Amino acid sequence: MNIEELVEKVNNSEISSIRQVVVRIVEVINDPDSSAKDLKDIIEIDPPLSAKLLKLSNSAIYGYPKRIMEIQEAIVCIGFEAVKELALSQKVCEVFMKTEALFDYTRLELWKHCVAVAMFSKLIARREFLERGENMYVAGLLHDIGIIIIDQFLQKEFISILERESEEKRNLNLIEKEVIGYDHTDISKAVFESWDVPDQIIMAISRHHDPLSIDDEHTKNAAIIFLADYFCCKNYIGYGDSTYTYVKTVYDCLEKFGIKEKAMEIILSEVEEEIRKMEQGGFFNG
Amino acid sequence: MDEQKLKDNIEVLEIKLHQLRNDYMLTKNDHENSTKKYLELVSQLSEKNKELEILKDSLEILVAERTGELLESEENLRHKNEELQIILDSSPVLIFYKDRKDKFVRVNKSFADFFGMLHEEITKKKSKDLFPESSSKQKKDEKTVIKTGKPKLNVIEEVITHNGTKWLSIDKVPYKDSTGKIIGIIGFGFDITKSKETEEENKRLQDQLFQSQKLESIGRLAGGIAHDFNNILAVISGYSEILRTYTKDLDPKMTKAVKAISDSSKRASKLTKQLLSFARRGRFNPVALDLNRLISDTVKVSEKIFEKKVTVRYDLDDDIKSVEGDKNQIIQVVTNLVINAKDAMPDGGLIEIKTRNVHVTKKQLKEFPELNPGEYVQLSISDTGVGIKDEVKQRIFEPFFTTKKEGIGTGLGLATTYGIVRHHRGFIDFQTRIGEGTTFTIWLPSSEKTVEDAKHKDEIIRGSATILVVDDEKSIRTLTKELLEDLGYTVLLAKDGFEALDIFCENRTRIDLVLLDMLMPKMDGRETYFKLTEIDPEIKVLIISGYIQDEKAYDVLNKGALGFIHKPYTINEISRHLSNALKN
Numbered sequence A: 001m002n003i004e005e006l007v008e009k010v011n012n013s014e015i016s017s018i019r020q021v022v023v024r025i026v027e028v029i030n031d032p033d034s035s036a037k038d039l040k041d042i043i044e045i046d047p048p049l050s051a052k053l054l055k056l057s058n059s060a061i062y063g064y065p066k067r068i069m070e071i072q073e074a075i076v077c078i079g080f081e082a083v084k085e086l087a088l089s090q091k092v093c094e095v096f097m098k099t100e101a102l103f104d105y106t107r108l109e110l111w112k113h114c115v116a117v118a119m120f121s122k123l124i125a126r127r128e129f130l131e132r133g134e135n136m137y138v139a140g141l142l143h144d145i146g147i148i149i150i151d152q153f154l155q156k157e158f159i160s161i162l163e164r165e166s167e168e169k170r171n172l173n174l175i176e177k178e179v180i181g182y183d184h185t186d187i188s189k190a191v192f193e194s195w196d197v198p199d200q201i202i203m204a205i206s207r208h209h210d211p212l213s214i215d216d217e218h219t220k221n222a223a224i225i226f227l228a229d230y231f232c233c234k235n236y237i238g239y240g241d242s243t244y245t246y247v248k249t250v251y252d253c254l255e256k257f258g259i260k261e262k263a264m265e266i267i268l269s270e271v272e273e274e275i276r277k278m279e280q281g282g283f284f285n286g
Numbered sequence B: 001m002d003e004q005k006l007k008d009n010i011e012v013l014e015i016k017l018h019q020l021r022n023d024y025m026l027t028k029n030d031h032e033n034s035t036k037k038y039l040e041l042v043s044q045l046s047e048k049n050k051e052l053e054i055l056k057d058s059l060e061i062l063v064a065e066r067t068g069e070l071l072e073s074e075e076n077l078r079h080k081n082e083e084l085q086i087i088l089d090s091s092p093v094l095i096f097y098k099d100r101k102d103k104f105v106r107v108n109k110s111f112a113d114f115f116g117m118l119h120e121e122i123t124k125k126k127s128k129d130l131f132p133e134s135s136s137k138q139k140k141d142e143k144t145v146i147k148t149g150k151p152k153l154n155v156i157e158e159v160i161t162h163n164g165t166k167w168l169s170i171d172k173v174p175y176k177d178s179t180g181k182i183i184g185i186i187g188f189g190f191d192i193t194k195s196k197e198t199e200e201e202n203k204r205l206q207d208q209l210f211q212s213q214k215l216e217s218i219g220r221l222a223g224g225i226a227h228d229f230n231n232i233l234a235v236i237s238g239y240s241e242i243l244r245t246y247t248k249d250l251d252p253k254m255t256k257a258v259k260a261i262s263d264s265s266k267r268a269s270k271l272t273k274q275l276l277s278f279a280r281r282g283r284f285n286p287v288a289l290d291l292n293r294l295i296s297d298t299v300k301v302s303e304k305i306f307e308k309k310v311t312v313r314y315d316l317d318d319d320i321k322s323v324e325g326d327k328n329q330i331i332q333v334v335t336n337l338v339i340n341a342k343d344a345m346p347d348g349g350l351i352e353i354k355t356r357n358v359h360v361t362k363k364q365l366k367e368f369p370e371l372n373p374g375e376y377v378q379l380s381i382s383d384t385g386v387g388i389k390d391e392v393k394q395r396i397f398e399p400f401f402t403t404k405k406e407g408i409g410t411g412l413g414l415a416t417t418y419g420i421v422r423h424h425r426g427f428i429d430f431q432t433r434i435g436e437g438t439t440f441t442i443w444l445p446s447s448e449k450t451v452e453d454a455k456h457k458d459e460i461i462r463g464s465a466t467i468l469v470v471d472d473e474k475s476i477r478t479l480t481k482e483l484l485e486d487l488g489y490t491v492l493l494a495k496d497g498f499e500a501l502d503i504f505c506e507n508r509t510r511i512d513l514v515l516l517d518m519l520m521p522k523m524d525g526r527e528t529y530f531k532l533t534e535i536d537p538e539i540k541v542l543i544i545s546g547y548i549q550d551e552k553a554y555d556v557l558n559k560g561a562l563g564f565i566h567k568p569y570t571i572n573e574i575s576r577h578l579s580n581a582l583k584n
Ligand SMILES: Nc1ncnc2c1ncn2[C@@H]1O[C@H](COP(=O)(O)OP(=O)(O)OP(=O)(O)O)[C@@H](O)[C@H]1O
Pocket: B336, B340, B341, B344, B383, B385, B386, B387, B388, B392, B396, B397, B401, B402, B403, B404, B408, B409, B410, B411, B412, B413, B414, B415, B438
């Protein structure tokens, strides 16, 4: 199957049902004039999402003393930013819902990985680059969607890819390329281009395994996802597809942007803590 | 600690500080954004006003209908003059007829009564002689009705009567003879003074309610952020204090670096404390205070830094009652208000500070249903400065709202003041006139308690008792252990309530005191406290927390805990608390 056919299949499948909500929230993120009402409207069109969001808004993670009954209230009580992230991560979660354990990989574990990479990327953007980091959050959340797509539409190939990964101890994307001719970053790029996701996000995702090969305005964002991905995998937060990354690239990245390794460790411990709280709060129960 | 380890520690602290600073800046922006978004949500409520508008429209139609009916019967009425007058006089509506020359032809009893005149005093007189102060718009209105023959309905006019200023809603319709020629004007006036007043009162109340709800929710947002910062800061400042005692004899460069870290984290901690007091989650140590003395002590210090052009005048009530409050917080309130007053007078002027005992009535507290009427102490600080513009008035209590240059104002002054005053079960208000000055007034409930002299000691008190430290955060646990061991104590650690109970059971005879964190997952500090007192009713416990969730900490304090320590704390503070508690 070539990549165009694959994209068409994806767009005719359940996966594309997240498109509208995701793209519209990304619009809200990038439009300084957008209002809390815009966000509320986007969420309320989707009743199951609204219900889930209210349930989580009332969980111990946010520790809000009164019962939150409406999305509008959630925006006021736990914050505009938090509701955006919650809505995105819960919507994207729908793609990961079906659990089928193969080797190390289960979809929910992969989702946990994506949530961790999202948080990690956002923190790097904020702490090291003084940027708001919301687009990096989105990119982190979506960066490995390509893997799910392979799992769903190229199941036979995927089984052999996973087998080879554990035998050859090489990163997943390299083996994907050998087996099917393209890897999960190529797939993500093609799908998100057809969804009108902003370039900035697409390029960060599509180059997240190879950030330094080209030096342009997207290099920094790709490097952010790459670093977040690497540190999450190395510390076994969820299922990792970058366990065998070439460490030199990591150090090159850190050096290029003047980031200290200790800075990554500090962020890591915060992400770990946050994920632990989310686990306790039932966030990953699907 | 060897030198390399020390260097590493300093590096980590530096990175943390750098990250914290960036986060803080972004969070501040986000925060402003959230505030904006919140306001948008609130403004949607004004949609409701549209419904009112529709109601008003249908009312207008009704009035027009009624007017039409009255007009129809006009023909008949002209021939039944007396009957007419009787009918007119029985109407509560103010009715008048004027000819084209503005002369009154007829008015009804309601009209005459309303203006406190007799019928005969009015007819044949010109309206401009009777009501010399009537507006030119009113005259123009009437001219156009006569000229165009089209009625003007629902004209709101302010009129002066022997009963004071009143509001009328007047329908003015052309007065036609049987041939249809316009010979004058007929007016129907409705006294709307009452509804106008209640409308204004309602609007004012509603505005104030929005304002306080808005501030409450901003406060919650701010409190959440500040609480997290505080925990991070506790670790940074704690370790840098430890580092400081170790670096004394080392490389002076390093000593400087450690000092810089510790100084910056102190500054950051001051900022978050301000945020916390706005969010009403800060430390709260109420004692009886003499406001007069506190004012003169505080303002004298600030007076020194004022340029000579600013004069301060005191008008303090010698018999002022005491108030119960946190001394530092009340000092902060006075300082904030005085500095704002000074800032409002770039060319100098007069600050007047006044205290009074007052009785506050239920009516004054309409917007604060949770406060009780009764005896309050009133403090007002007036300036002769620039005043506050209408569009700024709404926002001055919002955190981060400032009209001052960057670096001069952070916009936390009044937000903090508001939080503190509300936390003390008081309230705040202000009056201002552009170009003339502003007066901020706060009311705090007065107390019967007498003021005691507090002695502050800055020394570190060492000890040798055994302390059980219960805290869910590992970094805080380790830090506390190191601090306490430096003070000579023996320390046991528990990572949650369950472990604390186990350790306490096993070492009951050894443990002299428990340091208990309030906010823990699973079993919180309060529950743990109750379980501990079940094992040993005489147990000594000090509560420790980043902020008070008011009821919980107070509950535990009421049930016998010996005191409350606020994170981040200094060595002095914790040593003092411990030695006091152990003395008991
Ligand atoms: N006495 C006053 N006269 C005129 N304007 C005032 C007065 N007090 C406060 N304001 C206005 O209210 C704004 C908010 O005051 P606030 O004390 O909260 O912040 P700030 O003084 O600007 O900064 P900060 O107190 O944090 O240094 C001020 O910027 C100013 O515009």
